[in-house]
Amino acid sequence: MPVLKKQITEAMKAAMRAKDKVQLGTIRLILAEIKRIEVDERIELDDERVIATLDKMSKQRKDSISQFDKADRTDLADIERQELEVIKTYLPHPLNADEVNMALEEAIATTGASSMQDMGKLMAELKPKVQGRTDMGMLSKLVKERLTR
Template structure:
């Protein structure tokens, strides 16, 4: 069993013992999504793929929060924020802007990218390194800006 999945399962057991319904509900959502993918694809997810799932779930929560805030539904936005905080605990530590820029420059050098047409190569180089540690939408914008200069 992958380390991250084991860690999440242990957290679920601890939340059950502590009778923390909010935490338990979020952890069950995470495990259900992992299990859904494993059943659909008939594989056991490794830690990197679990991070990808968690990253997608956190993006969904951020989108929901912004939608609920626009609709003045702070009650629902607060629930999403709580879920996002739980999901973030299982993601690797986020990179700061300087670390992202450094990784971006290294990827451009490694791929020999010279223009916007090489954006796919650069993103392919960056994604495994930054997935779950940076907003990939923001990284994509940075790559595009850098390659069109």
């Protein structure tokens, strides 16, 4: 069993013992999503795919929070915020702007990317290194800016 998946399963047991309903509910959502993907694709997810799944769930929560805030539904936004905090505990340490720029420069040096035609190649190099650690939309904008200079 991958390390991260095992860690999440152990956290679920601890949340059950502590009777922490928010944490338990969110962990069950995480494990259900992981299980759904494993059943659909008939594979066992490695840590990289688990992080990608958590990143996707995190993004969904952020989108929901903004929608609920716009609709003045603070009660629902608060629930999403609590779930987001639990999900964040299993994501790797986020990268700061300098670390993202450094990873971008390394990827450019590795791939030799020099124009927008190389964006796919560059993103393929970057994605495994920064998935779950930075906003991929922001990274895409940085890559476009860098390649159009």
